[in-house]
Amino acid sequence: MASLNVRIFKRAMLSVVRKSGQRLVRERRSCHEKYIRIRHMLGMTKRCLAIIDLINDYLDHWDSDKACHLIENTNSVVRAFRQSGLPVIWVRQEFRADLSDAFLEMREKNIRIAIEGTRGAQLHADLDWNPNDVTIIKKRYSAFFKTELEHLLAEDEVGELVLCGINTHACIRMAAIDAYQRDLRVLLVADCIDSYNDEHARVSLDYMDGKIAKVVTAAEINDILRSNVAALPAE
Incomplete structure (x- = not known):
């Protein structure tokens, strides 16, 4: 009983x-x-934040102060998006151990980085990642190439993509151009993107700013988000 x-x-x-x-x-x-x-x-145009390739295999080779600064600024923008009820998407590279899905240079030179199942392919532990956030795995520079990103943005009626991450001259630039080609407005958060090659990064930003995208700071985008929340009518 x-x-x-x-x-x-x-x-x-x-x-x-x-x-x-x-x-x-x-x-x-x-x-x-x-x-x-x-x-x-x-x-009001709906925004989405995409954070690209802030994984251990990349950041482990950076100057620790530089990596810390990048992570802190990115986390501040992530918090502002969450407080505004706006989507946050994490994008990271990951490849099979045999490199069969990696790009040509990796296969030809046997560059083994961001291998699936390893710590190196995971997002840095200090990032404000949330299990409820969407995480996309990409195989090439662009976050749009053979991923669900375009579908997710269209489904969520996003009109503006805000980009953080690395590298400015490669994956950030490709994502920005591909977003622009899909008629999305693009914001590049200057103190939340970086590159191992300062000169290439500078040239890329000079080319994109005012044409493909608009360059802003973390403080500026956070202020914009706060003012938008304040403009919403109270319950």
Whole structure:
């Protein structure tokens, strides 16, 4: 009899938990839809933050102060996006151990970096990554190449892509150009992007700023997000 009561109790608790979870999903969806409607009413472009390639295999070779500065600034923008209810997407490279899905230079020179299942392919531990955030695996420089990024942005009605990460002259530049070619506005957060080659980074930024993208600072984008939140009507 006691065993039967325990089973009945467990079933009842499971039902309660399931219903609570379903209610939470419905409430979150309702809030998101309301947020989208309000933004449309105010004529506000929806933004999405994409953080590219801040993985251990890359940052381990950087000057520690430089890497720390990049991570701290990026985390500040991540927090601002979350507080604004806007999407955050993490993009990182990852390749098979045999390099069969890697790009030509890696295969020809046997460059073994960002290998799946290793610490090197994972995001840096100090980043404000959240399990609820979307994480995209890419195989080439562009975050759009054979990934679901374009679909996710269209589904979420994003009109402006904000980019953080590395390297300015390669993966950031490719993502910015590919976003622009898809009629998305692009913001490059100057103190949240960086490169191992300063000259190539400078030339890339000079080319993109005012044409492909607009260059801003972390403080500027955070202020913009705060002012947009303040403009939303109270519940």
